[in-house]
Amino acid sequence: MGNNQDIEVLIALMAKLPGLGPRSARRAVLQLIKRRDILLAPLADALFNVAQSARECTNCGNIGTADICEICTNPKRAIAQICVVEDVADLWAMERSGVFKGRYHVLGGSLSALDGIGPDELRIPHLVNRTKGENITEVILALNATVDGQTTAHYIADQLEDQDISVTSLAQGVPIGGELDYLDDGTISAALNARKAV
Amino acid sequence: MGNNQDIEVLIALMAKLPGLGPRSARRAVLQLIKRRDILLAPLADALFNVAQSARECTNCGNIGTADICEICTNPKRAIAQICVVEDVADLWAMERSGVFKGRYHVLGGSLSALDGIGPDELRIPHLVNRTKGENITEVILALNATVDGQTTAHYIADQLEDQDISVTSLAQGVPIGGELDYLDDGTISAALNARKAV
Numbered sequence: 001m002g003n004n005q006d007i008e009v010l011i012a013l014m015a016k017l018p019g020l021g022p023r024s025a026r027r028a029v030l031q032l033i034k035r036r037d038i039l040l041a042p043l044a045d046a047l048f049n050v051a052q053s054a055r056e057c058t059n060c061g062n063i064g065t066a067d068i069c070e071i072c073t074n075p076k077r078a079i080a081q082i083c084v085v086e087d088v089a090d091l092w093a094m095e096r097s098g099v100f101k102g103r104y105h106v107l108g109g110s111l112s113a114l115d116g117i118g119p120d121e122l123r124i125p126h127l128v129n130r131t132k133g134e135n136i137t138e139v140i141l142a143l144n145a146t147v148d149g150q151t152t153a154h155y156i157a158d159q160l161e162d163q164d165i166s167v168t169s170l171a172q173g174v175p176i177g178g179e180l181d182y183l184d185d186g187t188i189s190a191a192l193n194a195r196k197a198v
Numbered sequence: 199m200g201n202n203q204d205i206e207v208l209i210a211l212m213a214k215l216p217g218l219g220p221r222s223a224r225r226a227v228l229q230l231i232k233r234r235d236i237l238l239a240p241l242a243d244a245l246f247n248v249a250q251s252a253r254e255c256t257n258c259g260n261i262g263t264a265d266i267c268e269i270c271t272n273p274k275r276a277i278a279q280i281c282v283v284e285d286v287a288d289l290w291a292m293e294r295s296g297v298f299k300g301r302y303h304v305l306g307g308s309l310s311a312l313d314g315i316g317p318d319e320l321r322i323p324h325l326v327n328r329t330k331g332e333n334i335t336e337v338i339l340a341l342n343a344t345v346d347g348q349t350t351a352h353y354i355a356d357q358l359e360d361q362d363i364s365v366t367s368l369a370q371g372v373p374i375g376g377e378l379d380y381l382d383d384g385t386i387s388a389a390l391n392a393r394k395a396v
Protein backbone atom coordinates (compact mmCIF):
# COMPACT_ATOMS: atom_id res chain seq x y z
CA MET A 1 0.00 0.00 0.00
CA GLY A 2 2.92 2.33 0.45
CA ASN A 3 1.61 3.08 3.96
CA ASN A 4 3.78 2.53 6.94
CA GLN A 5 3.00 -0.30 9.31
CA ASP A 6 1.72 1.89 12.14
CA ILE A 7 -0.95 3.24 9.82
CA GLU A 8 -1.89 -0.23 8.58
CA VAL A 9 -2.28 -1.44 12.16
CA LEU A 10 -4.45 1.55 13.00
CA ILE A 11 -6.68 1.04 9.96
CA ALA A 12 -7.09 -2.66 10.80
CA LEU A 13 -8.15 -1.84 14.38
CA MET A 14 -10.51 0.95 13.32
CA ALA A 15 -12.15 -1.42 10.83
CA LYS A 16 -13.19 -3.65 13.76
CA LEU A 17 -15.41 -0.93 15.25
CA PRO A 18 -19.14 -1.34 14.70
CA GLY A 19 -20.24 0.98 11.90
CA LEU A 20 -16.82 1.18 10.23
CA GLY A 21 -15.69 -1.14 7.45
CA PRO A 22 -12.24 -1.18 5.82
CA ARG A 23 -13.03 1.75 3.50
CA SER A 24 -14.49 4.03 6.14
CA ALA A 25 -11.65 3.04 8.50
CA ARG A 26 -9.14 4.28 5.89
CA ARG A 27 -11.05 7.55 5.52
CA ALA A 28 -11.25 7.96 9.28
CA VAL A 29 -7.50 7.38 9.67
CA LEU A 30 -6.65 9.92 6.95
CA GLN A 31 -8.96 12.39 8.66
CA LEU A 32 -7.23 11.71 11.98
CA ILE A 33 -3.79 12.29 10.50
CA LYS A 34 -4.90 15.51 8.81
CA ARG A 35 -6.33 16.75 12.09
CA ARG A 36 -3.57 15.42 14.28
CA ASP A 37 -3.63 18.08 17.00
CA ILE A 38 -7.37 18.51 17.39
CA LEU A 39 -8.49 14.92 16.79
CA LEU A 40 -5.76 12.26 16.73
CA ALA A 41 -3.87 13.21 19.89
CA PRO A 42 -7.02 13.94 21.95
CA LEU A 43 -8.56 10.64 20.82
CA ALA A 44 -5.47 8.71 21.87
CA ASP A 45 -5.57 10.42 25.27
CA ALA A 46 -9.29 9.76 25.69
CA LEU A 47 -8.83 6.07 24.89
CA PHE A 48 -6.04 5.75 27.45
CA ASN A 49 -8.16 7.49 30.09
CA VAL A 50 -11.13 5.23 29.45
CA ALA A 51 -8.92 2.13 29.36
CA GLN A 52 -7.69 3.01 32.83
CA SER A 53 -10.87 4.28 34.43
CA ALA A 54 -13.85 2.45 32.95
CA ARG A 55 -15.36 -0.36 34.96
CA GLU A 56 -18.62 -2.26 35.19
CA CYS A 57 -20.81 -1.42 38.18
CA THR A 58 -20.90 -4.53 40.36
CA ASN A 59 -24.47 -3.68 41.37
CA CYS A 60 -26.28 -2.86 38.12
CA GLY A 61 -23.84 -3.58 35.26
CA ASN A 62 -23.70 0.04 34.03
CA ILE A 63 -20.31 1.32 32.92
CA GLY A 64 -18.74 4.08 34.99
CA THR A 65 -15.55 4.88 36.84
CA ALA A 66 -16.24 3.34 40.24
CA ASP A 67 -17.09 -0.14 41.50
CA ILE A 68 -20.58 1.17 42.16
CA CYS A 69 -21.78 3.57 39.44
CA GLU A 70 -23.08 7.14 39.78
CA ILE A 71 -26.68 6.07 39.29
CA CYS A 72 -26.55 3.41 42.01
CA THR A 73 -24.95 5.81 44.50
CA ASN A 74 -27.09 8.85 43.62
CA PRO A 75 -29.31 9.50 46.68
CA LYS A 76 -31.81 11.39 44.51
CA ARG A 77 -32.69 8.30 42.47
CA ALA A 78 -35.69 6.28 43.64
CA ILE A 79 -34.42 3.06 45.19
CA ALA A 80 -37.73 1.22 44.94
CA GLN A 81 -37.76 0.99 41.12
CA ILE A 82 -35.42 -1.09 38.99
CA CYS A 83 -35.50 -0.74 35.21
CA VAL A 84 -34.16 -3.90 33.54
CA VAL A 85 -32.39 -3.45 30.17
CA GLU A 86 -30.50 -5.82 27.92
CA ASP A 87 -27.46 -3.67 27.31
CA VAL A 88 -25.62 -0.60 28.60
CA ALA A 89 -26.55 1.14 25.32
CA ASP A 90 -30.21 0.73 26.30
CA LEU A 91 -29.52 2.17 29.76
CA TRP A 92 -27.95 5.22 28.12
CA ALA A 93 -30.95 5.55 25.77
CA MET A 94 -33.32 5.48 28.78
CA GLU A 95 -31.20 8.12 30.54
CA ARG A 96 -31.30 10.38 27.47
CA SER A 97 -35.09 10.33 27.65
CA GLY A 98 -34.71 11.70 31.19
CA VAL A 99 -38.00 10.19 32.33
CA PHE A 100 -36.89 7.34 34.57
CA LYS A 101 -35.64 8.33 38.02
CA GLY A 102 -34.98 4.95 39.56
CA ARG A 103 -32.09 2.51 39.19
CA TYR A 104 -31.12 -0.01 36.56
CA HIS A 105 -30.17 -3.60 36.05
CA VAL A 106 -28.24 -4.50 32.90
CA LEU A 107 -28.76 -8.13 31.89
CA GLY A 108 -25.93 -8.27 29.37
CA GLY A 109 -28.14 -9.65 26.59
CA SER A 110 -31.34 -11.67 26.25
CA LEU A 111 -32.20 -15.34 26.61
CA SER A 112 -31.55 -17.16 23.36
CA ALA A 113 -32.01 -20.88 22.82
CA LEU A 114 -30.31 -20.48 19.44
CA ASP A 115 -27.17 -18.89 20.87
CA GLY A 116 -27.21 -21.07 23.99
CA ILE A 117 -27.71 -18.11 26.32
CA GLY A 118 -29.52 -19.17 29.50
CA PRO A 119 -30.42 -17.23 32.69
CA ASP A 120 -26.98 -17.86 34.25
CA GLU A 121 -25.18 -16.31 31.26
CA LEU A 122 -27.16 -13.14 31.97
CA ARG A 123 -27.45 -11.28 35.26
CA ILE A 124 -30.87 -12.69 36.03
CA PRO A 125 -29.97 -14.51 39.29
CA HIS A 126 -28.29 -11.28 40.41
CA LEU A 127 -31.50 -9.36 39.61
CA VAL A 128 -33.55 -11.77 41.73
CA ASN A 129 -31.08 -11.27 44.61
CA ARG A 130 -31.36 -7.50 44.28
CA THR A 131 -35.14 -7.59 44.49
CA LYS A 132 -34.85 -9.55 47.74
CA GLY A 133 -32.08 -7.49 49.32
CA GLU A 134 -33.25 -4.01 48.37
CA ASN A 135 -36.76 -2.74 49.09
CA ILE A 136 -38.01 -2.96 45.51
CA THR A 137 -41.65 -2.28 44.74
CA GLU A 138 -41.52 -2.24 40.93
CA VAL A 139 -39.41 -3.89 38.25
CA ILE A 140 -39.83 -2.27 34.82
CA LEU A 141 -38.81 -4.55 31.95
CA ALA A 142 -37.42 -2.30 29.20
CA LEU A 143 -36.35 -5.13 26.91
CA ASN A 144 -36.23 -5.09 23.15
CA ALA A 145 -39.49 -5.88 21.35
CA THR A 146 -37.91 -8.98 19.79
CA VAL A 147 -38.80 -12.62 20.33
CA ASP A 148 -35.74 -13.09 22.57
CA GLY A 149 -36.45 -9.87 24.46
CA GLN A 150 -40.05 -10.88 25.15
CA THR A 151 -39.04 -14.43 26.12
CA THR A 152 -36.61 -12.89 28.60
CA ALA A 153 -39.32 -10.59 29.97
CA HIS A 154 -41.67 -13.52 30.60
CA TYR A 155 -38.91 -15.55 32.24
CA ILE A 156 -38.03 -12.69 34.60
CA ALA A 157 -41.69 -12.08 35.46
CA ASP A 158 -41.98 -15.76 36.43
CA GLN A 159 -38.88 -15.53 38.62
CA LEU A 160 -40.30 -12.56 40.53
CA GLU A 161 -43.84 -13.95 40.83
CA ASP A 162 -43.57 -15.05 44.45
CA GLN A 163 -42.38 -11.64 45.62
CA ASP A 164 -44.63 -8.67 46.33
CA ILE A 165 -43.29 -6.71 43.39
CA SER A 166 -45.14 -5.03 40.55
CA VAL A 167 -43.54 -6.22 37.28
CA THR A 168 -44.30 -3.94 34.31
CA SER A 169 -42.99 -3.48 30.78
CA LEU A 170 -42.73 -0.57 28.36
CA ALA A 171 -45.91 0.02 26.38
CA GLN A 172 -45.83 -1.10 22.77
CA GLY A 173 -47.32 1.03 20.05
CA VAL A 174 -46.79 3.68 17.42
CA PRO A 175 -43.73 5.80 18.21
CA ILE A 176 -44.27 9.54 18.69
CA GLY A 177 -44.14 11.13 15.27
CA GLY A 178 -44.33 7.72 13.63
CA GLU A 179 -46.19 7.34 10.35
CA LEU A 180 -48.22 4.18 9.99
CA ASP A 181 -47.04 3.68 6.43
CA TYR A 182 -43.44 3.34 7.62
CA LEU A 183 -44.09 0.97 10.52
CA ASP A 184 -43.66 -2.77 10.36
CA ASP A 185 -46.70 -5.03 10.69
CA GLY A 186 -45.71 -6.20 14.17
CA THR A 187 -45.75 -2.68 15.57
CA ILE A 188 -49.11 -1.95 14.01
CA SER A 189 -50.59 -5.17 15.40
CA ALA A 190 -49.24 -4.42 18.87
CA ALA A 191 -50.56 -0.88 18.75
CA LEU A 192 -53.98 -2.08 17.62
CA ASN A 193 -54.17 -4.75 20.33
CA ALA A 194 -53.20 -2.24 23.01
CA ARG A 195 -55.66 0.39 21.75
CA LYS A 196 -57.46 2.46 24.36
CA ALA A 197 -60.39 4.84 24.53
CA VAL A 198 -59.68 8.43 23.44
CA MET B 199 -26.18 10.28 31.19
CA GLY B 200 -24.75 8.46 34.18
CA ASN B 201 -21.54 8.00 32.19
CA ASN B 202 -18.32 9.27 33.55
CA GLN B 203 -16.66 12.23 31.89
CA ASP B 204 -13.83 10.24 30.30
CA ILE B 205 -16.40 8.19 28.43
CA GLU B 206 -18.35 11.29 27.37
CA VAL B 207 -15.19 12.87 25.99
CA LEU B 208 -14.33 9.70 24.08
CA ILE B 209 -17.83 9.45 22.58
CA ALA B 210 -17.72 13.10 21.49
CA LEU B 211 -14.36 12.58 19.75
CA MET B 212 -15.41 9.34 18.07
CA ALA B 213 -18.56 11.06 16.77
CA LYS B 214 -16.31 13.44 14.80
CA LEU B 215 -14.91 10.62 12.67
CA PRO B 216 -16.30 10.36 9.15
CA GLY B 217 -18.84 7.54 9.03
CA LEU B 218 -19.68 7.66 12.74
CA GLY B 219 -22.51 9.75 14.18
CA PRO B 220 -23.40 10.14 17.87
CA ARG B 221 -25.30 6.85 18.03
CA SER B 222 -22.67 4.73 16.32
CA ALA B 223 -19.97 6.47 18.36
CA ARG B 224 -21.72 5.36 21.56
CA ARG B 225 -21.97 1.81 20.26
CA ALA B 226 -18.32 1.84 19.23
CA VAL B 227 -17.24 3.07 22.66
CA LEU B 228 -19.26 0.38 24.44
CA GLN B 229 -17.71 -2.21 22.14
CA LEU B 230 -14.26 -0.81 22.94
CA ILE B 231 -14.86 -1.03 26.69
CA LYS B 232 -16.20 -4.57 26.44
CA ARG B 233 -13.14 -5.60 24.43
CA ARG B 234 -10.68 -3.56 26.42
CA ASP B 235 -7.65 -5.84 26.07
CA ILE B 236 -7.99 -6.79 22.43
CA LEU B 237 -9.38 -3.55 21.03
CA LEU B 238 -9.31 -0.50 23.33
CA ALA B 239 -5.70 -0.72 24.53
CA PRO B 240 -4.27 -1.68 21.11
CA LEU B 241 -6.21 1.15 19.46
CA ALA B 242 -4.87 3.68 21.97
CA ASP B 243 -1.33 2.41 21.28
CA ALA B 244 -1.83 2.53 17.51
CA LEU B 245 -3.10 6.11 17.68
CA PHE B 246 -0.09 7.20 19.72
CA ASN B 247 2.26 5.49 17.29
CA VAL B 248 0.66 7.14 14.29
CA ALA B 249 0.53 10.52 16.04
CA GLN B 250 4.27 10.29 16.56
CA SER B 251 5.35 8.74 13.27
CA ALA B 252 3.01 9.87 10.50
CA ARG B 253 4.22 12.63 8.22
CA GLU B 254 3.51 13.96 4.77
CA CYS B 255 6.09 13.14 2.11
CA THR B 256 7.70 16.43 1.11
CA ASN B 257 8.09 15.15 -2.44
CA CYS B 258 4.72 13.64 -3.36
CA GLY B 259 2.34 14.42 -0.48
CA ASN B 260 1.72 10.76 0.42
CA ILE B 261 1.51 9.94 4.12
CA GLY B 262 4.26 7.74 5.54
CA THR B 263 6.82 7.67 8.33
CA ALA B 264 9.73 9.50 6.70
CA ASP B 265 10.23 12.91 5.13
CA ILE B 266 10.38 11.12 1.79
CA CYS B 267 7.87 8.26 1.56
CA GLU B 268 8.48 4.60 0.72
CA ILE B 269 7.12 4.99 -2.79
CA CYS B 270 9.37 7.94 -3.63
CA THR B 271 12.47 6.14 -2.32
CA ASN B 272 11.66 2.71 -3.75
CA PRO B 273 14.26 2.06 -6.50
CA LYS B 274 11.95 -0.47 -8.17
CA ARG B 275 9.35 2.19 -8.98
CA ALA B 276 9.60 3.80 -12.41
CA ILE B 277 10.89 7.34 -11.95
CA ALA B 278 9.70 8.58 -15.34
CA GLN B 279 5.98 8.32 -14.56
CA ILE B 280 4.05 10.51 -12.14
CA CYS B 281 0.44 9.71 -11.33
CA VAL B 282 -1.39 12.82 -10.11
CA VAL B 283 -4.20 12.27 -7.60
CA GLU B 284 -6.39 14.63 -5.59
CA ASP B 285 -6.06 12.98 -2.22
CA VAL B 286 -4.01 10.41 -0.29
CA ALA B 287 -7.10 8.17 -0.22
CA ASP B 288 -6.93 8.09 -4.03
CA LEU B 289 -3.23 7.20 -3.93
CA TRP B 290 -4.06 4.29 -1.62
CA ALA B 291 -6.87 3.22 -3.95
CA MET B 292 -4.44 3.25 -6.91
CA GLU B 293 -1.94 1.21 -4.90
CA ARG B 294 -4.58 -1.38 -4.01
CA SER B 295 -5.18 -1.94 -7.72
CA GLY B 296 -1.48 -2.82 -7.93
CA VAL B 297 -1.22 -1.77 -11.59
CA PHE B 298 0.74 1.46 -11.40
CA LYS B 299 4.48 1.12 -10.82
CA GLY B 300 5.59 4.74 -11.00
CA ARG B 301 5.43 7.55 -8.47
CA TYR B 302 2.68 9.87 -7.30
CA HIS B 303 1.84 13.48 -6.77
CA VAL B 304 -0.94 14.30 -4.33
CA LEU B 305 -2.58 17.66 -5.12
CA GLY B 306 -4.49 17.97 -1.87
CA GLY B 307 -7.81 18.62 -3.61
CA SER B 308 -9.07 20.00 -6.90
CA LEU B 309 -9.47 23.47 -8.34
CA SER B 310 -12.76 24.97 -7.27
CA ALA B 311 -13.96 28.47 -8.12
CA LEU B 312 -16.82 27.94 -5.69
CA ASP B 313 -14.58 27.10 -2.74
CA GLY B 314 -11.90 29.60 -3.78
CA ILE B 315 -9.27 26.91 -4.33
CA GLY B 316 -6.74 27.99 -6.94
CA PRO B 317 -3.51 26.36 -8.23
CA ASP B 318 -1.43 27.76 -5.34
CA GLU B 319 -3.74 26.19 -2.73
CA LEU B 320 -2.95 22.83 -4.33
CA ARG B 321 0.44 21.34 -5.05
CA ILE B 322 0.32 22.24 -8.73
CA PRO B 323 3.38 24.58 -8.82
CA HIS B 324 5.29 21.83 -6.99
CA LEU B 325 4.18 19.33 -9.65
CA VAL B 326 5.45 21.58 -12.43
CA ASN B 327 8.79 21.85 -10.62
CA ARG B 328 8.99 18.08 -10.28
CA THR B 329 8.43 17.55 -13.99
CA LYS B 330 11.33 19.91 -14.70
CA GLY B 331 13.73 18.56 -12.08
CA GLU B 332 13.13 14.84 -12.50
CA ASN B 333 13.30 13.08 -15.86
CA ILE B 334 9.59 12.67 -16.31
CA THR B 335 8.23 11.30 -19.58
CA GLU B 336 4.59 10.82 -18.58
CA VAL B 337 2.16 12.48 -16.21
CA ILE B 338 -0.98 10.41 -15.63
CA LEU B 339 -3.90 12.47 -14.34
CA ALA B 340 -5.95 10.17 -12.09
CA LEU B 341 -8.40 12.83 -10.93
CA ASN B 342 -12.01 12.35 -9.97
CA ALA B 343 -14.49 12.35 -12.86
CA THR B 344 -16.20 15.41 -11.42
CA VAL B 345 -16.40 18.88 -12.94
CA ASP B 346 -13.71 20.17 -10.56
CA GLY B 347 -11.51 17.14 -11.19
CA GLN B 348 -11.72 17.58 -14.94
CA THR B 349 -11.13 21.34 -14.71
CA THR B 350 -8.01 20.56 -12.69
CA ALA B 351 -6.88 18.01 -15.30
CA HIS B 352 -7.16 20.53 -18.13
CA TYR B 353 -5.37 23.19 -16.10
CA ILE B 354 -2.46 20.85 -15.36
CA ALA B 355 -2.27 19.72 -19.00
CA ASP B 356 -1.97 23.40 -20.00
CA GLN B 357 0.80 23.96 -17.46
CA LEU B 358 2.82 21.05 -18.81
CA GLU B 359 2.18 21.81 -22.51
CA ASP B 360 5.60 23.38 -23.18
CA GLN B 361 7.51 20.41 -21.82
CA ASP B 362 8.22 17.19 -23.72
CA ILE B 363 5.93 15.18 -21.49
CA SER B 364 3.08 12.90 -22.42
CA VAL B 365 0.07 13.93 -20.34
CA THR B 366 -2.56 11.22 -20.08
CA SER B 367 -5.65 10.61 -18.03
CA LEU B 368 -7.49 7.54 -16.82
CA ALA B 369 -9.75 6.07 -19.50
CA GLN B 370 -13.50 6.34 -19.49
CA GLY B 371 -14.52 3.50 -17.32
CA VAL B 372 -14.36 5.76 -14.34
CA PRO B 373 -18.07 6.51 -14.08
CA ILE B 374 -19.15 10.13 -14.46
CA GLY B 375 -19.38 11.65 -11.01
CA GLY B 376 -17.47 8.72 -9.56
CA GLU B 377 -14.79 9.11 -6.91
CA LEU B 378 -11.73 6.91 -7.11
CA ASP B 379 -11.81 5.85 -3.51
CA TYR B 380 -15.21 4.23 -4.00
CA LEU B 381 -14.26 2.19 -7.07
CA ASP B 382 -13.39 -1.47 -7.13
CA ASP B 383 -9.84 -2.47 -7.97
CA GLY B 384 -10.77 -3.95 -11.37
CA THR B 385 -12.33 -0.72 -12.61
CA ILE B 386 -9.23 1.21 -11.59
CA SER B 387 -6.94 -1.33 -13.33
CA ALA B 388 -8.98 -1.23 -16.54
CA ALA B 389 -9.10 2.55 -16.58
CA LEU B 390 -5.35 2.84 -16.02
CA ASN B 391 -4.50 0.31 -18.72
CA ALA B 392 -6.74 2.10 -21.25
CA ARG B 393 -5.44 5.58 -20.45
CA LYS B 394 -5.11 7.97 -23.37
CA ALA B 395 -3.55 11.30 -24.25
CA VAL B 396 -5.39 14.39 -23.01
Ligand SMILES: [Zn+2]
Pocket residue numbers: 057058059060061062068069070071072
Ligand atom coordinates in the same frame (compact mmCIF):
# COMPACT_ATOMS: atom_id res chain seq x y z
ZN1 LIG C 1 -24.78 0.81 39.06
Ligand SMILES: [Zn+2]
Pocket residue numbers: 255256257258259260266267268269270
Ligand atom coordinates in the same frame (compact mmCIF):
# COMPACT_ATOMS: atom_id res chain seq x y z
ZN1 LIG D 1 6.51 10.45 -1.63
